[in-house]
Amino acid sequence: MAAIDLFLESGYENTTVDDIAAAAGVGRRTFFRYFRSKEDAIFPSHDEVLRDIERLFDEADDSQHPVEVACAGVTLVLDSYLSDPDVSVKRYTLTRTVAPLRDKEVASVDRYQRVLARYLRGRFETDGEPLPDLRASVAAAAVAAANNHVLRRWLRNGGTEDAHALADKAFRLVVDAFSATSRGSTGATDDTVIAVLRSSAPLAEVVQRISSSLATGERDTP
């Protein structure tokens, strides 16, 4: 849309809806038929992506770790930005500068985050995790933040870089954080093993577990 370019060259405040409509060659009334508001003119259709995420969650493999599924879901958001780098970068320079646009962006991120939290809550409940509601909210926020961090970095570099590679690293960090506290043991990096053990367990068994884990790299959850 031409709106984004007008905002960039003339400023958001100085650009009226009449200007945008005129630049697009349509009437002012028609503009509001296509966009709910002046702000909406530069944002993508989040509703579609939200539906895609919901569908992905419905069809998700329950054997996969919940947080990993959530990461897969939020990756759809990332992809929607990656699919049109030019517009995404332009929009980013606006959302950094113009407060109402930034707020709008933040609000849409919150919508994604709610969908993630809802899915996670369901999974945590069936998994019998303690405090499923809290865990879901926190994990959803962490996943969304990781995604946003990658996205922003990618946008700052003008759409170069391999965003998915960055995202994998970022999601790894989040998944580890939230499976380390709830699960037994998980590899943090290739050369590292994390063991969580009860100190009341016999020392011999502890040592045995540790050494086998170090040797094979396998995960062992009692």
Added chain:
Amino acid sequence: MAAIDLFLESGYENTTVDDIAAAAGVGRRTFFRYFRSKEDAIFPSHDEVLRDIERLFDEADDSQHPVEVACAGVTLVLDSYLSDPDVSVKRYTLTRTVAPLRDKEVASVDRYQRVLARYLRGRFETDGEPLPDLRASVAAAAVAAANNHVLRRWLRNGGTEDAHALADKAFRLVVDAFSATSRGSTGATDDTVIAVLRSSAPLAEVVQRISSSLATGERDTP
């Protein structure tokens, strides 16, 4: 302010600024001198709380874990809500219902989150953590989410319950999640020890470290 009650009884959309001003016994122009917008009429002064948080971070003890300090910071937000339960509960029923008010609330949460992230980034950088920027964003989001979760639960129950007790539990979960992956060893619960070791280290040394940790409960970061 009388605005919040007007919104509740007549609806946000149906209440004009003239109505609020008339109810408050002041001129319409005066209303806009005290509140930047119609929405702002029901929100507290976040700027003060933000300054308090910044000050707390400036004076913070660097020996404390960064995420714990961030939790202490966001607790000031919680306190600002706790200090006036009536208004907070009323506002909550509005922010749940009215989309623009909810967006405004979300935007203010984002402001807090940015302050947390900035502090955490500084700490993580000086601590030599890997990916300090990412960790800071994710941890800040998690801390904010934990706080919001507690806050919403407290608001749903009409301001009864011990919010600080809930918050302590929630923060514990977050702190554990983010210290387990980043630090050498940390007690997750009283009876648990987490050990992170390089598999390239001699097995004998590993065993020695583990057993001493299990015995004394001390933290040992090489």
Added chain:
DNA sequence: GATGCTAACGGCACGCAGTGCCGTTAGCAA
């Protein structure tokens, strides 16, 4: 007590976002 200063207030008018209403027109089918 009169005079000048300052700060808050309130009225007025304006620009602009967003909406409802309605006449016009283009495209298509019978």
Added chain:
DNA sequence: TTGCTAACGGCACTGCGTGCCGTTAGCATC
């Protein structure tokens, strides 16, 4: 050609937010 439908665009209206300015209350000074 006639009738139908859907998109368009003009018009007017409400309401938010702001700039401008006259008024007034409070206070210090001479």
